[in-house]
Amino acid sequence: MNQKHISSEITELADGLDQGLIWLDKFLYVSGCNSAYRRMLELEDAPDFVGRPYRELVQHLNERGEFFDKNPDFGIEQRMMAKTRGEALQFERVRPNGVALSVKGNTLPSGGYFYSYLDVTREREAKEMLRRGAKATVVAMANFAEHRDTDTGVHVLRVARLVGQTARKLMQSGASAFAAIDEELIEHLATASILHDVGKISTPDRVLLKNGPLSPDEREIIKKHTLDGAKLLSQANLTMGANRYLELGQEIALTHHERFDGAGYPHGLAGTDIPLSGRITAICDVYDALTSRRPYKLPWTGAQALQWMGEQSGTQFDPDVLAAFMEVMRERQLVQLVQWRDEFSVGDQHIDEQHLVLMDTINQLASAESLNNHHCVLMIIDELASYASFHFDYEEGLMERCGYPDLANHKKIHRAFVTWVNTLRDNHFKFGKRPLGDEVLAYLRDWLSRHILGEDQRYRPYLSGAGAPV
Numbered sequence: 467m468n469q470k471h472i473s474s475e476i477t478e479l480a481d482g483l484d485q486g487l488i489w490l491d492k493f494l495y496v497s498g499c500n501s502a503y504r505r506m507l508e509l510e511d512a513p514d515f516v517g518r519p520y521r522e523l524v525q526h527l528n529e530r531g532e533f534f535d536k537n538p539d540f541g542i543e544q545r546m547m548a549k550t551r552g553e554a555l556q557f558e559r560v561r562p563n564g565v566a567l568s569v570k571g572n573t574l575p576s577g578g579y580f581y582s583y584l585d586v587t588r589e590r591e592a593k594e595m596l597r598r599g600a601k602a603t604v605v606a607m608a609n610f611a612e613h614r615d616t617d618t619g620v621h622v623l624r625v626a627r628l629v630g631q632t633a634r635k636l637m638q639s640g641a642s643a644f645a646a647i648d649e650e651l652i653e654h655l656a657t658a659s660i661l662h663d664v665g666k667i668s669t670p671d672r673v674l675l676k677n678g679p680l681s682p683d684e685r686e687i688i689k690k691h692t693l694d695g696a697k698l699l700s701q702a703n704l705t706m707g708a709n710r711y712l713e714l715g716q717e718i719a720l721t722h723h724e725r726f727d728g729a730g731y732p733h734g735l736a737g738t739d740i741p742l743s744g745r746i747t748a749i750c751d752v753y754d755a756l757t758s759r760r761p762y763k764l765p766w767t768g769a770q771a772l773q774w775m776g777e778q779s780g781t782q783f784d785p786d787v788l789a790a791f792m793e794v795m796r797e798r799q800l801v802q803l804v805q806w807r808d809e810f811s812v813g814d815q816h817i818d819e820q821h822l823v824l825m826d827t828i829n830q831l832a833s834a835e836s837l838n839n840h841h842c843v844l845m846i847i848d849e850l851a852s853y854a855s856f857h858f859d860y861e862e863g864l865m866e867r868c869g870y871p872d873l874a875n876h877k878k879i880h881r882a883f884v885t886w887v888n889t890l891r892d893n894h895f896k897f898g899k900r901p902l903g904d905e906v907l908a909y910l911r912d913w914l915s916r917h918i919l920g921e922d923q924r925y926r927p928y929l930s931g932a933g934a935p936v
Contacts, residue, residue: 665695
């Protein structure tokens with residue numbers, strides 16, 4: 467049997483597989499591919515690349531708009547270099563049509579290279595639904611405790627995003643102390659941090675909502691929320707079986723009020739005896755608490771909070787973790803799509819503060835987009851959807867109390883925006899790392915500005931009858 471006949475049989479066998487295959491010779495020329503590969507990459511009508519450099523095929527796909535990378539040529543070069551070095555590759559990418567492909571590459575004994583492509587769209591969607599379900603459950607648990615202490619449970623989503631960003635910054639530092647951090651741990655830490663204050667569900671209102679300094683006895687009562695939260699999550703974990711979110715959540719709930727100098731609670735742990743999860747969450751929780759309105763305090767500005775926190779380096783906070791957090795905060799300031807102006811005020815302090823939060827969320831979305839941080843973009847879109855819904859409910863209640871006559875139309879505008887954001891979230895997941903694009907960011911900026919300066923200003927004359935703080 468000659469070599470040509472053997473090659474023909476191999477190709478015939480490969481064509482019977484559902485998995486896409488392409489193989490290269492040791493000079494990185496295309497030796498062959500099966501029909502599933504051509505179908506998955508929509509190459510049925512493309513030129514025949516067999517016998518030609520693999521680089522030409524990749525460049526053809528790139529010119530056709532196959533890749534979403536902001537610098538696709540760099541990505542192509544990286545892949546080609548990996549093949550030249552004979553390195554195994556494994557990654558997942560999403561095509562422009564939304565199909566998710568799991569790609570594996572390995573060297574052949576002859577010195578060539580072999581790629582396999584598997585359509586994992588359904589598995590990816592199922593995994594995302596499980597992730598959303600787990601996150602929704604965690605958020606619901608946290609909100610039972612948080613709803614009395616804050617305007618909205620979106621506080622826990624903001625903390626979760628900061629935890630994820632700070633953990634990723636520590637991973638990128640390359641320091642040996644943070645070598646255990648990987649993408650999976652970052653996702654688990656971020657979601658688990660949502661549960662940091664779940665123990666407050668057992669804290670009495672007279673303590674949690676007290677408008678003024680706590681007495682020594684009251685301070686001891688509120689400190690118990692760390693132990694109560696850890697116990698609650700431990701019991702939940704025993705009921706559900708091993709659950710990474712609950713395990714880390716228990717660790718965070720117990721340790722996020724420990725201090726680096728050992729003066730925290732409940733166990734007075736110090737330094738790296740405090741789990742990394744607790745050290746990260748402690749910083750992110752304090753920042754969001756300082757810059758948020760509470761029943762007993764007005765919000766600090768971001769600059770005020772960061773200055774104070776910087777003074778606590780090495781005492782309350784881990785210096786290395788705080789440095790990573792500060793870098794995250796500096797990156798946030800790189801992009802400012804929309805900024806507050808006096809004419810944005812509607813004359814209600816709560817509404818104005820909520821509009822500031824929406825502006826800040828959109829600015830942070832633009833910042834994460836500029837850094838090509840797909841995971842952070844998705845988390846911010848989650849925040850935007852949740853906070854917009856909370857804000858619209860609060861605002862509609864205010865308009866109803868003041869007898870605003872065009873409330874029905876205002877509600878329609880709100881619902882349309884929430885639907886648009888939810889669609890944006892679904893599409894961003896579906897298409898993987900595809901950039902949001904300038905049009906999406908400009909729409910968010912312009913919609914919010916027009917809405918505040920237009921529709922929201924129309925109810926301002928009615929606020930005197932709202933019975934709400936102005």
